[in-house]
Amino acid sequence: RLKIAVVGGGSTYTPELIDGFARLAPFASEIVLLDPALDRLSLVGAFAQRILAHHGSPAKLRWTSDVDDALAGASTVVIQLRVGGQRARISDETFPLACGCVGQETTGAGGFAKALRTVPEVLDIARRADPGAWIVNFTNPVGIVTRALLDAGHRAAGLCNVAIGFQRRWAAALGIEPSAVTLDHVGLNHLTWERAAYVDGVDRLPHILEQGLADLAAGVQIPAEIITALACVPSYYLRYFYCHDEVVAEERGRPTRGERVAELEEQLLRMYADPALTEKPALLGERGGAFYSEAAVGLIASLHHDDGGIHAVNVRNRGFLPFLSDDAVIEATCRVGADGAHPLPAPPLRPEFAGLVAGVSAYEELAVDAALHGGRDRVYRALLTHPLVAQHDKATRLTNDLLAANRDHLAWLS
Structure with missing residues (x-):
């Protein structure tokens, strides 16, 4: 039994996580939600308590804005914060479009802006956690944030719901239990491919x-011809690379995802305020993050119970992809125990995957450096290196626009 602290506990996502703990985590003795927005936190916290009671969970839940109180004695710290809220997300999804670059909160210039805001805040929280605590990071961009945590010496693992989504959908299509499907899931966070789906070897x-090629292509919004040519299934986020110009044209002609999420959050918070509501509403599914809670509970259970479970995790490379440095952070199918996550043996990456992974990993290394040390030159070099930018004029303008849009969030600019 253990104490779990949830950083960003006032998120409208939190009931999804609590639902998973209530149903699947009898080992959780105490859950503490941490958030500076007390009005919102108390509303989400009260709903979370009702969810736990509805499922008969023995876990005690409370909420606070006191960081040290929340983290003291926590065996696991789940980080799901968003520095700057949805307003900053909308900025991330908007300013790159003026340069003809994709506007997205986890990749490209927008994802980089989010990383610059986020890494210092996450590291400050992690420094205040108990030394032996596991930091389970959901905060995007997961690969960059997880690398910063590992570089600082923390026991950290990054988690994404892409792999578990494929596993659950394919298990259902095959009429078997999800645990019977082991994916060859490999790449970087939000830059992954499913190369195999093993059932009984x-x-x-x-x-x-x-x-189901047509349905798969529609689900990841990537042309079927690409999937056929690659003989594997790219994650949805590969569309920002494979279909970049088409995506930019789409984004210029519609509201941002952040604007839609802001509307959803207003509706969800009104629902959460209803004292009769004891289960997560169906509308929460539109917020994203399918199977988020199952992924979190499974990973936490394996880390603390040493059960050797199989999970897709962001971990140090350590030779798994020989063309990357050992310190790079990759995302792969891993066996997880008390000593952390270790990638399962897998074939080498083919050149059409390895080239893209190498380029984005180099950018991520520069992004961590910029987030830690600041400086316009560091920001420019990271953008120039990113495969979705990679041109001097664009990198220069994006640097200027990124810094102007994030001046209030980057201490080194003051």
């Missing part, structure tokens, strides 16, 4: 592709 991905 047999790769069922060719069958899945044969039976």
Whole structure:
């Protein structure tokens, strides 16, 4: 039994996480929600208590804005914060479009802006956690934030819901339990491919592709021709690379995702305020993050119970992809125990994957450096290196626009 602290506990996402703890985590003895926005936190916290009671969970839940109180004695610290809120997200999704670059909160210039705001805040929180605590990071961009945590010496693992989403959908299509499907999931956070789906040692991905190519292509919004040519399934986020110009044209003609999420959050908070509501509402599914709670509970259980569970985790490379440095952070299918996550053996990456991974990993290394040390030159070099920018004029303008949009959040600019 253990204490879990949830940083960013006032998020409208939190009931999804609490639902998972209530149903699947009898080992959680205490859950503390941490957030500086007390009005919102008390509303979400009260709803979270009702969810726990509805499921008969023995876990005690409380909430606070006191960082040290929340973290004291916590065996696991789940980080899901958003520095600057949805307003900053909308900025991330908007300013790159003027340069003809994709506007997105986890990749490209927008994702970089989020990393610059986020890394210092996450590191400050992690420094105040108990030395032996596991830091489970959901905060985007997960790979960059997790690398910063590991570089600082913390026991950290990054988690994303992309792999578990594929696993659950394909298990349902095959009529088997999700645990029976082991994915060959590899790459970087939000830059991953499913190369195989093993059931009893047999790769069922060719069958899945044969039976459901059109649905798969629609789900990841990537042309079926690309999936066929690659003979694997790219994550949705690869569309920002494979279909970049098409995505930019789409984004210029519609409201941002951040604007839609802000509307959803207003509706969700009104629902959460209803004292009769004891289960997460269906509308929460539109907020994103399917299977988020199951992924979190599974990883935390394996880290603390040493059960050797299989999870897709962001971890140090340490030779897994030989063309990257050992200190790079990759995302791969791992076996997880009390000593952390270790990638399962897998074939080498083919050149069409390795080249992109190498370029983005180099950018991520520069992004961590810029987030830690500041400086316009560091920001420029990271943008110039990113495969979605990679031009002097664009990198220069994006540097100027990024810094102007984030002046209130970057202490080194003051």
